[in-house]
Amino acid sequence: MSNNERTYIMVKPDGVQRGLVGAIIARFEQKGYYLRALKLITPTRELLEEHYKDLNDRPFFQALITYMLSGPVVGMVWEGKGVVATGRLLLGATNPLQSNPGTIRGDFCIITGRNICHGSDSVVNAEKEISLWFGKELAEWTHHSHNWIYE
Numbered sequence: 001m002s003n004n005e006r007t008y009i010m011v012k013p014d015g016v017q018r019g020l021v022g023a024i025i026a027r028f029e030q031k032g033y034y035l036r037a038l039k040l041i042t043p044t045r046e047l048l049e050e051h052y053k054d055l056n057d058r059p060f061f062q063a064l065i066t067y068m069l070s071g072p073v074v075g076m077v078w079e080g081k082g083v084v085a086t087g088r089l090l091l092g093a094t095n096p097l098q099s100n101p102g103t104i105r106g107d108f109c110i111i112t113g114r115n116i117c118h119g120s121d122s123v124v125n126a127e128k129e130i131s132l133w134f135g136k137e138l139a140e141w142t143h144h145s146h147n148w149i150y151e
C-alpha cells in the first residue's frame, strides 16, 4: 500500500453552513495525512452530475443534486497510506444513524440526505474525482513530522 494514495474529500453545503469545515479538516490533519489541495467551490449542476453520475438512475438523484447546489462546498485532496478506505472510516457510514460515534457523520449529523461530507470510495474513483475537481493543482510538500508519522 502506497504512502502516496490520495482521496477526494468534500464538505457538502450543510457542513459549510453549519461551520463544520474546520472540524472535518482536523480529523484528517490529526491523523497525519497530507493536505494536497483545498478550495471553496460553488459547483455547477454539470460538475455535480458528473461527480455523482454512477447514481443517476437512483430515486434520490435529483434531490441529491439540488442539495449539493444549495451552497458552496469545500473540496480537498488528502494523501497518505490507506487514505481512501481510512478516509471513509473517518467519515462514517453513509446513513448517519448507522455511523459510529467518533466518526464525522456519527458525531455531527442525522440523516443520509444531509450527511455533511463526501469521500471517494476507491483509489480509481479518487483519481477521477481529484482530476474532476482540481485538475493538476496539487501541492507537493513534506510534513515536518513525516518521520514521526511513517517509519
Ligand code: DAT
Binding pocket: 055, 060, 064, 093, 094, 112, 113, 115, 117, 118, 119, 121
Ligand atoms: P457515500 O456518500 O457514503 O459514498 P453513496 O455514494 O452511496 O454514499 O451516495 C452518495 C450520496 O447520495 C450520499 O452521501 C447521500 C446520498 N444518498 C445515498 N443513498 C441515499 C438514499 N437512500 N436516500 C437519500 N440520499 C442518499
Ligand code: MG
Binding pocket: 119, 120, 121
Ligand atoms: Mg459515494
